[in-house]
Amino acid sequence: MTESARKRLDELKGLIDNANYRYHVLDEPEVPDAVFDGWMRELLEIEAAHPGWVTADSPSRRVGATASGAFEPVAHAMPMLSLGNAFSDEEVRDFVLRIEDELGVRAPDFSVEPKIDGLAISLRYERGVLVSGATRGDGETGENVTENLRTIASVPLRLRGLDAAVLEVRGEVFMPRQGFEQFNRAALEAGQKPLANPRNGAAGSLRQLDPAVTARRPLAFFAYGVGVVEGWTLPAKHSQTMAQLRELGFKVSPEVAMASGTEGLLAYFARIGALRDGLDYDIDGVVYKLDDYAQQKAMGFVSRAPRWALAHKFPAEEQLTTVEAIDVQVGRTGALTPVARLAPVQVAGVTVTNATLHNAEQIARLDVRIGDTVVVRRAGDVIPEVVRVLPDRRPMQSNGSPLHEPYRFPDVCPVCGSATQAVQRVVRQTKAGVELGEGAAIICTGGLFCSAQRKQALIHFASRKAMDIEGLGEQLIDDLVELGFVTSLSDLYRLSLDDLLEMRRRADERDGTVPETVKQGKVATRWAENLLASIAASRSTRLERLLFALGIRDVGESTAKLLAKYFGSLDRLMQADADTLQGIPDIGPVVAANITGFFAESHNRDVIAGLRGAGVEWPESEPQRAEDGPLAGQTFVLTGALQAFTRDEAAARLESLGAKVASSVSKKTSVVVAGEAAGSKLEKAKQLGVAVWDETALQQLFDEHGAGGG
Ligand code: IVH
DSSP, X not given: OHHHHHHHHHHHHHHHHHXXXXXXXXXXXXXXXXXXXXXXXXXXXXXXXXXXXXXXTOGGGGSOTTOOSXXXXXXXXXXXXXXXXXXXXXXXXXXXXXXHHHHTOSSOEEEEEEEEOSEEEEEEEETTEEEEEEEOTTSSEEEBOHHXXXXXXXXXXXXXXXXXXXXXXXXXXXXXXXXXXXXXXHHHHTTOOOOXXXXXHHHHHHTOSSHHHHHTSOOEEEEEEEEXXXXXXXXXXXXXXXXXXXXXXXXXXXXXXXEEXXXXXXXXXHHHHHXXXXXXXXXXXXXXXXXXXXXXXXXXXXXTEESSEEEEEOOOSEEEEEEEXXXXXXXXXXXXXXXXXXXXXXXXXXXXXXXXXXXXXXXXXHTOOTTOEEEEEOOTTSOOEEEEEOGGGOOBOTTXXXXXXXXXXXXXXXXXXXXXXXXXXXXXXXXTEEEEEEEEEEEETTGGGOHHHHHHHHHHHHSTTTTOOTTOOHHHHHXXXXXXXXXXXXXXXXXXXXXXXXXXXXXXXXXXXXXXXXXXXXXXOHHHHHHHHHHHHTTBOOHHHHHHHTTOTTOOHHHHHHHHHHHOSHHHHHXXXXXXXXXXXXXXXXXXXXXXXXXXXXXXXXXXXXXXXXXXXXXXXXXXXXXXXXXXXXEEEEESBOSSSOHHHHHHHHHHTTOEEESSOXXXXXXXXXXXXXXXXXXXXXXXXXXXXXXXXXXXXXXXXXXXXX
16 A cells, blocks of 8 residues: 555654654653654655655654664663762762661762763674663663774773673763753854754664764763673772772763762762762762672662662753743943843752743744743853743643733833944954854943943043043942932032032932041041032043943944044034045954944934033044045955064054955955965955065065064
């Protein structure tokens, strides 16, 4: 019945794709592995019978030629046990007391180890050669993943200097964090789905049907014990076995140590907890193992867990909860951060009610909506974040569509109502241009007008390199703003002695403090007089200081100087369009857009008018035109390593001659100066037919124009 076989094939593709998605992407496997393997086997059988039906998107295309479609079951000769868990110091104390009582010893020695968050594996060596490797499975029976394990560099294929009849080595396969991040970066660049987390990455990688795929995954193995041993005598202590395993060629976590008694165990737990974020592998707790095998034997087992070992777990870092609302907070720098308000949930030991959603892109990527069930994560000291949404638990209407629409990021600031704007995050500004961070930030363009940004704006405005108002520190600014004495920058210049004294009185009243002077029936006025004097002194300033003081995004001291020099007057700068601004060396599209955006906002123009009205003044000068230099109108791009000068020096000399120095090559580029090991920019210049000079030609140019002195 080809017809039904064809239908079944399509059905299997759907089932397998869905299961793969849930396992690899959502990290929420829904069907048991055996069912999945059965589907895969069935699909391969149908395709084998009908080779013409194999399509490019078939899940079988992930499978190598030798793939079986399933892993055989392996019965463990010695069961792989689980560990009893402890979540509190109390439980650890009880564990130690039980051992002390039963064995009649005091503060016994333990091997203390990180509990690696990967996949338990048993490796079987016969006559020193790896013959099979299996997952833990249910502890009695695991899956044979030998071929995949062979691809892991830290799994020895042969023991170093031991040919015992049988040695089973047990340990954990994991994906180091660095490898995980690297793998995900590459996957994202290639437009492929990233791995959900390192543990899932390790599990998924070992389960690949094609060992060639596993081989490309960054996996590692840490040994933590032995199973069946024949033809070799184990040392008397676990710690000695670990040392032996190292000599046989296994990696053992460098954090494995010794400790005695409850205090020793708890100290180790605290030490590893503090180290946790800095490790290159995920751990979910520590494991305490009685070191002496004779003592282990005496303690024995209950059900499937040893009574001589204990897993002391860190509190879970991920939990499920629901989203009650999505709010947007405005930071002191104007960045809008979306925040999920959550039904309270305990995560990693604290109650979490809010979690950051980072930015608009993240919200869109997660598609978080009100009412959604989400995974929240709080790792270390990091602020809680929403990791993912469980789409199957989304509240629905009776007509089958979601109850809530996708979230829309507000296009006005929730605090002041000014327009919001997407800006590239500038990480660093260099001679070669600006370096941009990942993703756009949404900011409030209200700037000085926005109360969320007001304090920050005032602190910056008064700072030494800006308007340099001595004595106007953070505490005073807090009080001035909070008690309503200052709402805009120009209000500073309207403060009277009475205002300041009244403000201080109210601040003292609010804080319940009674200053010494008041007790003495006097009023301290000196500080206020001094402050008024320095505010007054700041009225006469320079354009570059004022420009810096305005706090325009990405306009630091040096850009402010540059703008002051090129425009000479504030009005000319305010009228400049983005193209004119980009004509200035070092000003790229992002900074140009920030400047024009700032002056386009009427609130900001009001602030400037207010300052002028309050008597703030600065000398203006003629604009310095780039057209004045001998290289006016020419654009140079420097690439590769120069010998006689650094690129910065060469750029400065070119600019002093009126040229513009740009960081990328375009049709508008006049000359590309290519030094040693020039790369893509040189290629581009050749493609576009732009003139290419070597360093000698540049030197000649400088000699001709007498700009050799730098
Ligand atoms: S010893 C009889 N040591 O934890 C002792 N297990 O619940 C058996 N694990 O699935 C395990 N790091 O994969 C031991 N240093 C360590 C471990 C460790 C991680 C995992 C192991 C097992 C689970 C036990």
